[in-house]
Amino acid sequence: MENPIDRLTLLFEHFPGIGPRQARRFVQYLLSQNASVRSELAESVKALGSHTALCKHCYRYFLKTSAKSERCSICSNPSRDAGLLFVIEKDADIQNVERGGFKGLYFVLGGTIPLAQEHPEKYVRLRELLKRVESEGKAHTLREIILGLSATTEGDHTRMLIQERLLALSQEHSFQISALGRGLSTGSELEYADPETISQALGNRH
Numbered sequence: 001m002e003n004p005i006d007r008l009t010l011l012f013e014h015f016p017g018i019g020p021r022q023a024r025r026f027v028q029y030l031l032s033q034n035a036s037v038r039s040e041l042a043e044s045v046k047a048l049g050s051h052t053a054l055c056k057h058c059y060r061y062f063l064k065t066s067a068k069s070e071r072c073s074i075c076s077n078p079s080r081d082a083g084l085l086f087v088i089e090k091d092a093d094i095q096n097v098e099r100g101g102f103k104g105l106y107f108v109l110g111g112t113i114p115l116a117q118e119h120p121e122k123y124v125r126l127r128e129l130l131k132r133v134e135s136e137g138k139a140h141t142l143r144e145i146i147l148g149l150s151a152t153t154e155g156d157h158t159r160m161l162i163q164e165r166l167l168a169l170s171q172e173h174s175f176q177i178s179a180l181g182r183g184l185s186t187g188s189e190l191e192y193a194d195p196e197t198i199s200q201a202l203g204n205r206h
């Protein structure tokens with residue numbers, strides 16, 4: 001029989017930012033807890049899959065209110081400003097940007113593009129982004145795309161590549177492409193920035 005300690009340790013090791021030592025500590029913690037704590041965790045993990053879905057418009061995960069809902073609460077909210085599209089790396093950034101007071105819509109890219117890679121669409125949702133921008137461009141609903149990528153080498157590379165790919169569409173459908181202003185320090189990510197900083201960076205976009 002497979003060792004359940006090793007099995008769970010390996011699973012935790014796949015979590016972002018978690019190494020083998022931390023993974024083992026998580027398992028030790030769970031071992032020391034009541035059986036009810038472990039079953040609550042197991043149930044919560046199961047419920048994640050059955051009650052959530054990936055929004056077909058912005059690619060964030062959302063809580064499904066009915067079996068038919070295909071769009072999240074932000075995308076289906078008519079009072080959001082559909083003229084502003086905020087492109088972000090990951091789902092976790094949205095919560096912070098919302099606290100910074102943003103009222104437009106989002107697109108979750110799903111990461112950044114590594115340097116010197118020939119097929120950027122293998123790493124991020126580039127095709128999906130271009131498709132969405134094209135259809136919104138044709139519908140004349142889009143005024144501005146804000147690229148909110150990390151101030152890292154990979155983030156800069158991704159931003160430049162996306163700007164390049166969007167250039168023709170932006171001229172054809174006359175919308176702006178902007179980047180977040182310098183409120184965000186080098187290397188800082190939206191996920192960890194405070195709402196005040198995000199709101200400043202949004203105000204200083206160029």
Ligand SMILES: [Zn+2]
Nearest residue numbers: 055058072075
């Ligand atoms: Zn959505």
